[in-house]
Amino acid sequence: MAYEALDFYDIDSLLSDEERMVRDMVRDWVDEKVIPNIEEACRDGVFPDEWRVDLGEMGILGAPLKGYGCPGLSYIAYGLICQELERGDSGVRSFASVQGSLAMYPIWDFGSEEQKNHYLPRMATGEWVGCFGLTEPDYGSNPGDMITRAEDKGDHYLLNGAKMWITNGTIADLAVVWAKLDGVIRGFIVEKGDPGFTAPEMTGKHSLKASVTSELVFQDCRIPKDRILPDVKGLKGPFSCLNNARFGISWGAVGAAQSCFNSAKEYALSRIQFDHPIASFQLVQNKLAWMLREITKAQLLAYHLGQKKDDGTWIPEHISLAKMNNVDIALEIARMARDIHGANGILDEYPVMRHMANLESVKTYEGTHDIHNLILGRHITGIQAFTREFTE
Amino acid sequence: MDVTVIAESSENGLHPVTAQLVGAAVAIGGAPTVLCAGGWGVEDAVSISGVAKVISVVGDCFGSFDGGAWAEALSSASGGDVIIAAATPAGREIAATIAAIRGIPIVQDVTGLAPGISVTRPIYSGKAIESSTVGTPCAITVRANAFDAAGEDGSAEVSTVNQSADVAVAVREAIAKASERLDVAEADIIISGGRGMGDPANFSHLEEIADIIGAAVGASRAAVDTWDEIPHGMQVGQTGKTVTPSLYIAVGISGAIQHLAGMRTSKYIVAINKDPDAPIFGVADYGIVATWEDALPALKAELGKL
Amino acid sequence: MTIAVLLKQVPDTTSKISVSGGRVDESAVSKWSMSPYDEYALESALQLKESGGGDVVAITCGPARAAKMLTDAAAVGADSLLHVLVEDLNALDSTQVQAILAAAVSHCSAQVVFCGKQAADTNAGSTGPGVAHLMGASCVTMVSEVASEGDSFTAMRASSGGDQRVAVSAPCLFAFDKGTTELRRPNVRGIMMAKKKVAETLGASDLGVDTSASSVSVDSHSPPPEKPPGQRFEGVDSVAVVVSKLRDEANVI
Ligand SMILES: Cc1cc2nc3c(=O)[nH]c(=O)nc-3n(C[C@H](O)[C@H](O)[C@H](O)COP(=O)(O)OP(=O)(O)OC[C@H]3O[C@@H](n4cnc5c(N)ncnc54)[C@H](O)[C@@H]3O)c2cc1C
Ligand SMILES: Cc1cc2nc3c(=O)[nH]c(=O)nc-3n(C[C@H](O)[C@H](O)[C@H](O)COP(=O)(O)OP(=O)(O)OC[C@H]3O[C@@H](n4cnc5c(N)ncnc54)[C@H](O)[C@@H]3O)c2cc1C
Numbered sequence: 030m031a032y033e034a035l036d037f038y039d040i041d042s043l044l045s046d047e048e049r050m051v052r053d054m055v056r057d058w059v060d061e062k063v064i065p066n067i068e069e070a071c072r073d074g075v076f077p078d079e080w081r082v083d084l085g086e087m088g089i090l091g092a093p094l095k096g097y098g099c100p101g102l103s104y105i106a107y108g109l110i111c112q113e114l115e116r117g118d119s120g121v122r123s124f125a126s127v128q129g130s131l132a133m134y135p136i137w138d139f140g141s142e143e144q145k146n147h148y149l150p151r152m153a154t155g156e157w158v159g160c161f162g163l164t165e166p167d168y169g170s171n172p173g174d175m176i177t178r179a180e181d182k183g184d185h186y187l188l189n190g191a192k193m194w195i196t197n198g199t200i201a202d203l204a205v206v207w208a209k210l211d212g213v214i215r216g217f218i219v220e221k222g223d224p225g226f227t228a229p230e231m232t233g234k235h236s237l238k239a240s241v242t243s244e245l246v247f248q249d250c251r252i253p254k255d256r257i258l259p260d261v262k263g264l265k266g267p268f269s270c271l272n273n274a275r276f277g278i279s280w281g282a283v284g285a286a287q288s289c290f291n292s293a294k295e296y297a298l299s300r301i302q303f304d305h306p307i308a309s310f311q312l313v314q315n316k317l318a319w320m321l322r323e324i325t326k327a328q329l330l331a332y333h334l335g336q337k338k339d340d341g342t343w344i345p346e347h348i349s350l351a352k353m354n355n356v357d358i359a360l361e362i363a364r365m366a367r368d369i370h371g372a373n374g375i376l377d378e379y380p381v382m383r384h385m386a387n388l389e390s391v392k393t394y395e396g397t398h399d400i401h402n403l404i405l406g407r408h409i410t411g412i413q414a415f416t417r418e419f420t421e
Numbered sequence: 422m423d424v425t426v427i428a429e430s431s432e433n434g435l436h437p438v439t440a441q442l443v444g445a446a447v448a449i450g451g452a453p454t455v456l457c458a459g460g461w462g463v464e465d466a467v468s469i470s471g472v473a474k475v476i477s478v479v480g481d482c483f484g485s486f487d488g489g490a491w492a493e494a495l496s497s498a499s500g501g502d503v504i505i506a507a508a509t510p511a512g513r514e515i516a517a518t519i520a521a522i523r524g525i526p527i528v529q530d531v532t533g534l535a536p537g538i539s540v541t542r543p544i545y546s547g548k549a550i551e552s553s554t555v556g557t558p559c560a561i562t563v564r565a566n567a568f569d570a571a572g573e574d575g576s577a578e579v580s581t582v583n584q585s586a587d588v589a590v591a592v593r594e595a596i597a598k599a600s601e602r603l604d605v606a607e608a609d610i611i612i613s614g615g616r617g618m619g620d621p622a623n624f625s626h627l628e629e630i631a632d633i634i635g636a637a638v639g640a641s642r643a644a645v646d647t648w649d650e651i652p653h654g655m656q657v658g659q660t661g662k663t664v665t666p667s668l669y670i671a672v673g674i675s676g677a678i679q680h681l682a683g684m685r686t687s688k689y690i691v692a693i694n695k696d697p698d699a700p701i702f703g704v705a706d707y708g709i710v711a712t713w714e715d716a717l718p719a720l721k722a723e724l725g726k727l
Numbered sequence: 728m729t730i731a732v733l734l735k736q737v738p739d740t741t742s743k744i745s746v747s748g749g750r751v752d753e754s755a756v757s758k759w760s761m762s763p764y765d766e767y768a769l770e771s772a773l774q775l776k777e778s779g780g781g782d783v784v785a786i787t788c789g790p791a792r793a794a795k796m797l798t799d800a801a802a803v804g805a806d807s808l809l810h811v812l813v814e815d816l817n818a819l820d821s822t823q824v825q826a827i828l829a830a831a832v833s834h835c836s837a838q839v840v841f842c843g844k845q846a847a848d849t850n851a852g853s854t855g856p857g858v859a860h861l862m863g864a865s866c867v868t869m870v871s872e873v874a875s876e877g878d879s880f881t882a883m884r885a886s887s888g889g890d891q892r893v894a895v896s897a898p899c900l901f902a903f904d905k906g907t908t909e910l911r912r913p914n915v916r917g918i919m920m921a922k923k924k925v926a927e928t929l930g931a932s933d934l935g936v937d938t939s940a941s942s943v944s945v946d947s948h949s950p951p952p953e954k955p956p957g958q959r960f961e962g963v964d965s966v967a968v969v970v971s972k973l974r975d976e977a978n979v980i
Contacts, residue, residue, distance in 0.1 A: 033757065046795065050802060050918045058912065088915030100915045299678055378660050431887070486886060488856060489866045510844070510852075510885075514868050517821070517853040521860035526820035526942050529851035532978075543951065544849050548744035549751050550949045551849075556942035566978050589865030589899075593881060594892040607905075610979070634980055668979040689954075689977045691969060697961075706977065707969045708959045719966035727970075727980065 032060060032116075035287050037325045040332050048106045054087060055113040063117030068377045071238035076124055076200065084125060085155020091133040093273070098150030099133070104338035108280035108331055115281030116288045119387035120240030122281040127196045128152060130273035132159025132205050135216055138269065139261040144218065148203065160201035160228075162192035162219075162245045163267045169194075170400050171415070173264055177208040177247065179217060185254060186210075186217065188225070188247040194394070198228040198243025205258075206245065207267050216258035216266050225250030236386040272348050275395045276338060279351035280331045282359035282391065283324060285384045289359075290320045292379050293366035300371070307369070316365050323358040330354060346408045353401035360388040422536070422557075423501030424451030426472075427519075428462055429512055435462025438507045440570035443469045445563045446505055447571060448534045453505070455577070456498055458491055458515075459483030463579055470572035480585025485592045486511065492518030493586035499523070501558065503538065508562040520560040527560040528553070532567040547688065602628075605657060608637030610668045611687075613657055615641035615680075617673020617694065618713065621650035626717045627672065633724045639664070641674045658683035672713050676701025693717075728781035728875075730772045731837035733828055733858070734800060736793040737762045737848040749947040761796050764843025768903040770910050771873055772841045773804045779875045782806045784835045788827050790814050794926060801921035802913040808926035809835060811934065820943040823936060825857035830934035832862060838897040839880070844868055844904050855902030864898035871906030 034056075041049065062083060070077050084090055088100055089110050095101030107129075115122035133152050136144055151157040168175050177190025188208055198204065204219045204226075219226050227246045234242060258266070294317060297308035307313050334351045337343040363385035367374040374381050392398050400415075407413040424446040429436040439455070439462065446453035452473040455466045460477040467475050476498050482490040488511065496519045506516035508530040520527035533541035533552075540561065541552045555561070605611050612627050612634075627638050639662075640655040657664055659682040669687035674680060676692070676699055684690070685704050692705035695712045702708040709716055738744060739758035744751055761769070772783045785800040787793045788811040797808040811827050813819065819827075832840055840862070845852035852868075859866035871890075872883040879896040885904055931938045955976070960969060973980045 046798060047918055047922055050799065050913065050921070051915060054913050054915075054918070086914060087912065092915065100919060102915065102919075299682065487865070488868060489859060492856075492860075510869050511887075513845075513852045514856045514866070517856040518860050518866070520821065520853070521825060521857040524822060526822050527851075527853045527857075528821075528943060529845075529849070529853055539946070542849075544948075545738060545744045545751070546740065546847065546850065547951055549746055550951055551945060552947050552949070553943055553945045559942065564978075566974060589895055590867055591894045592891050593894050595888065596883075596890040596892070668973065668977070689973065689979050691973070702957070702959060705957050705959075706954060707972060708957060709963075709965055709969060710959065710961050711963050711965075715963040716966055719963050720970065723967050723970040724980070727974065 032056065032291070035290055035321065035324055036328070037321060038329065040328050043332060044105065044109070045103075048103060048109055051089070051102065051106045052109040052113060055089065055110050058083060058087065059113050059117035059121075063121055067118050067239060067383070071377070071383060074232070074234075074238050076120060076239055076241050080121060080124070081155045081158065085153070088153070090125060090155055091129040091137070091149065091153050094129070094133060094137045094149070097137065097145050098153040099137070103335070104276065105332070105335035107277060108335045111277035111281040112284035112331075114284065116284035118239055118383065119281065119285060119391055120237045122277070122284070123196050123237060123240045126274045126277045126281075127161055128159055130277060131161030131270045132203070134273055135205050135258060135261070135266060135270050136218070139216060139258040139266060141255070141259050143255065144258070148218070157202040158197055158200050160195050160197040160204045160243070160245075161270065162195050162198075162204050162206040164192060164194045166191060166193045170397060172207070172267065173214070175207065175209065175214070177206070179208040179210040179215065181210065185251050186257065188217065188219065188250040188252065190247050192245040194231070195228070195243045195245050197241055198245055199230040200241050201228065204228070204245055206247075210257075213262050214264055214266065215262060217252060218256040218258070219245075219247070219250065219252055223250055223252055236390040268345070271395055272345055275348045275352040276334065278391060278395055279334060279348065279355045282355035282388070283327050283331055285388060286320070286324050286327065286359040286362045289363045289366035289381050289384050290317075290324060292381055293317065293320065293369040296370050296373070296379070313369060316369060320362045320365065323362060327355040327358055346404060349396065349401040349404040352395065353398050356388060356391050357398060360385065360392055363388055422449055422451040422503060424449065424453040424503045424505060425499045425501050426453040426455045427495060427499070427504065427506040427512065427515060428455050428457045428466055429507040429509060430457055430459075430462030432461060435465040436507070437570065438509075438565045439466060440469050440573075441565065441568045442505050442507060442563060443471055443571040444568040445534050445561075446503075447471050448568065449503065449536050449538055451503065454501070456495055458495060460581070467577045467579055468573050468575050469577075470575045472571075472575050472577040475577050475579045477579060477581045478584055479581060480583060482585045482588050485588070485590075487588045487590040488514035489518055489590070490586040490588045491515050492522060494584045495519060496522045497584055498582055503557060504560040506560070506562045508564045513562050516560045516562050523558065525558045525560060526555065527562070528555055529562045531561050531563045534561070534563070534568075603635070603637035605637045605639040605655060605664050606662050608664075609666050610634055610636035611639045611657070611664055611666045611684075612636050612670040612672065613639035613641065613674060614644055614672050615674030616643040616647060617675075618644065619673075621648040623713075624651065626713070626721075630717065630721050630724060633721065636670075641680050671701050671705070672717070674701055675699050676704065728779070728839060729835055729837040730775060730781055730783050731832045731835055731840045732765070732769050732772045732783060732785050732800070732805065733840065733842035733854065734765045734769065734785055734787045734796060735762045735843070735846040735848070736760070736787065736789055736796040737846055740847055746948050746950050749949070751948045759792060759796070761799060762843050762846040762848070764845060764847070764903050764905060766910055767906050767908060768841040768843050768901070769800055769803070769805070770908055771901075771903060771906070773911070774908070775873055775875060784809060784837060786828065786831045786835070787811070788813050788824060788831070789816055797926050798921045799913070801924040802917040803911050804917065806924070808924055810926040810928045812928055812930055813938065817945050818941055819938055820941040821851070821853045821857060823931075823938055823941060825854060825861055826936045827931050827934060828854065829858045829861035830936055831929075832858065834929070834934060838899075840864065840900040841873070842900065842902050844902040852902070855900055859900035862898055862900070864900045865895045866900045866902070867893055867895060868902040869904045870901045871904055872908070873901050
């Protein structure tokens with residue numbers, strides 16, 4: 030049976046033809062290519078290279094960027110892309126988020142004309158894969174204290190340090206790396222094969238198994254002078270990338286939640302216990318009604334945020350709220366759906382346990398759930414609670 | 422009512438559906454004239470009960486199939502109020518072209534007819550039935566097996582018309598039918614085997630039947646998991662393919678909910694299982710409690726007779 | 728060379744069809760799609776264009792909602808779009824639909840026409856042969872592949888005895904069956920280009936076709952008859968009975 034998305038408040042009717050067409054294109058691709066193959070990809074712990082090629086051919090990498098081979102779609106269209114990809118698997122959405130929002134975006138916004146012309150067209154087609162190196166083994170929520178350093182050696186920069194938890198790292202052709210130059214955070218483009226640069230894959234994940242996660246190691250890594258992103262200094266650089274990626278996650282989480290809801294609904298209608306479908310029991314209906322309610326709210330949140338992104342009236346706190354809320358309810362829906370499936374829920378025959386495990390990562394990356402609480406807390410009170418010292 | 426029936430015939434003679442076309446003609450009150458393209462099947466057409474006359478239309482154009490040319494050659498003899506043909510690919514094309522030549526409407530794939538002329542036909546792949554009224558003159562194609570065949574005690578007169586037309590479609594090359602297996606996702610009839618088949622080699626019995634009725638062969642997951650010879654592409658069910666054929670025949674399949682998930686929307690379901698309590702009987706339109714060892718040879722023989 | 732592709736928008740084959748007040752309730756159809764055989768016609772037309780040059784014009788006759796399908800065709804590469812706006816196709820008979828489409832084809836000066844062997848709503852299959860006749864074109868049905876060969880075309884078609892490769896010259900019409908060709912997926916670039924391809928919209932009267940007097944009138948739609956409850960038979964002797972029921976009661980063999 031064809032997938033029928035939950036759209037209780039008819040958000041579909043708010044979309045433009047173009048947005049709907051892009052959404053349908055990605056939806057069909059996910060049905061055809063991702064869902065039949067995702068369990069195998071997870072078992073093997075790989076991101077199938079064919080998916081990279083297809084994403085490039087569809088033209089959805091760097092979707093909201095304009096020029097340099099990028100289409101300049103609306104942020105709502107970008108959100109819909111994320112939603113459909115994550116309905117398949119958070120790993121596929123992660124690939125697209127990292128490529129578009131975390132690697133292409135900083136080059137597009139902060140890069141030189143030469144950098145944009147050189148990298149962006151090939152990244153938009155998926156020919157080159159990018160990754161984003163901010164987190165370090167010892168600095169996660171607190172990237173401002175990062176250790177990785179760059180030194181100006183006259184005719185080149187020398188990088189030293191390590192990044193950890195880097196999506197796409199091992200398969201990337203280039204990494205946008207944030208490192209301190211004279212104590213100021215700057216962005217650098219490091220290419221695969223640069224001397225002193227390695228990207229070993231991290232293994233043993235119970236989550237996002239179809240996504241590649243790596244360390245980036247810089248040991249006297251030499252890069253040419255023209256690889257610094259000229260137009261940004263400080264945490265604003267990485268944070269503006271994160272804003273876009275988090276926006277995509279707020280939509281993606283809706284997709285994962287829809288997948289879990291669908292599976293739970295179908296299962297509850299077909300599973301007979303005590304002579305009746307379990308969907309006929311009030312406790313099960315209560316769970317399904319809660320899912321419907323939370324998904325609908327999350328959709329409205331994402332849609333309205335998309336409008337604000339498109340007309341430029343957003344603030345980062347808007348995005349924090351949507352990322353935090355939508356991932357939170359998606360995770361809760363995944364757990365509830367798992368429960369409705371009984372023992373079957375732990376099998377890879379159903380998508381729920383996979384989404385549940387994936388969403389645990391999604392809850393943590395791109396600003397943990399609680400970091401977003403602190404961002405909102407600061408917005409409400411004017412008092413930042415990230416560190417214990419009192420600052421204004 | 423002056424009715425012309427376009428016989429379904431070929432160098433192999435008259436197709437039995439022709440007697441049903443005559444049955445349909447009689448249903449709207451006609452004693453039809455039967456046209457035999459290329460003169461094929463005339464001998465059998467004359468003995469169909471109720472046929473007024475048989476016209477053998479002969480001409481060079483019938484040497485190979487060009488629906489446009491055939492229609493043109495047949496159209497001069499296709500006068501009258503109603504033209505009836507079989508809803509086969511060739512029948513549809515010829516009837517549609519004759520209708521266009523005469524400038525009359527056509528209703529295809531009809532399953533019910535009454536004087537008036539009232540026609541019924543399935544639409545949306547059988548998800549609804551449409552009843553309409555058609556003025557004459559008109560052309561109608563009818564679905565096989567929807568009408569009773571007329572009897573065989575007729576003795577119509579035969580006349581021959583020499584009529585050809587320019588052939589515009591030249592056959593360059595005929596490519597013998599490959600005996601490739603149909604995919605379950607595309608087939609209109611599926612015969613599936615389960616663990617009850619006992620051994621993968623026994624699937625050959627299913628294949629033989631599939632060949633007779635143009636079916637695809639499917640399998641339950643237990644069969645796919647147990648036997649390497651049965652590929653996953655054949656699996657029907659929740660983790661295999663979801664299918665909606667007109668006819669699904671389940672042999673040695675218990676009918677677990679995950680199997681049903683993939684086939685319960687089939688239009689008709691036949692189950693063959695030796696266990697009278699097997700859940701598959703709960704969804705079967707026709708359940709046969711028997712071992713496949715007994716039932717399949719009988720099924721093969723019966724289907725061979727059609 | 729201009730290749731005209733005739734496309735019809737139909738309820739997606741996975742959609743539920745419900746009947747209310749004696750008519751199929753179109754507003755309850757959850758998804759409208761390009762008729763599947765037409766998709767193969769469109770794909771093959773695009774391939775022919777890519778191998779030999781030319782323009783693909785997508786033509787539909789149907790209500791306003793069908794505009795979306797034309798945009799979908801533009802997104803995968805149709806060069807221009809023609810929408811003959813007819814609010815209720817059910818009110819027309821086959822001669823009228825064919826006259827409209829033949830006039831539309833000639834309006835586009837196309838000598839080569841691709842269409843599906845039948846549309847997935849009525850599954851009739853009258854349009855291809857009828858339009859071919861009206862344009863004085865040769866017609867090949869059950870086609871899976873078309874290639875150009877100088878001034879003429881070769882096509883693969885299915886016939887009861889196996890496949891045949893046939894040759895025809897323009898004007899000609901090919902009615903497509905489902906082939907083995909893989910359908911192309913749209914991409915963002917195509918979707919954005921599609922926005923710029925505005926369909927030419929005409930009424931039947933603009934094409935000189937009179938749609939007033941249909942000689943077929945739909946009386947009613949009804950849900951399919953309920954299946955009889957499941958029947959159970961014991962033993963091998965019942966096989967003959969079941970086969971006869973499949974033939975006479977169920978009409979499936
Ligand atoms: C699968 C995966 C992929 C990733 N991909 C990338 C990538 O591509 N690039 C990249 O740079 N990073 C990536 N990350 C890293 C991710 O962004 C970090 O994991 C995240 O920022 C949290 O950092 P941490 O894991 O060090 O947790 P910590 O910062 O150590 O946090 C641990 C816990 O402490 C809480 N906490 C921390 N500080 C406070 C505080 N002040 N007040 C209250 N609570 C606090 C947090 O909320 C959390 O619950 C990825 C992570 C994962 C799991
Ligand atoms: C998450 C999940 C997903 C699944 N997905 C699918 C799926 O996609 N498709 C699927 O099919 N299954 C699926 N299954 C498996 C399903 O639960 C059943 O195990 C499976 O369908 C059983 O296959 P079977 O009927 O061939 O075997 P059995 O259940 O072993 O039944 C064999 C039947 O053959 C009959 N039989 C034995 N000998 C003869 C004989 N000589 N003549 C006639 N009848 C005979 C028996 O009476 C019995 O009814 C799934 C299971 C799970 C948990």
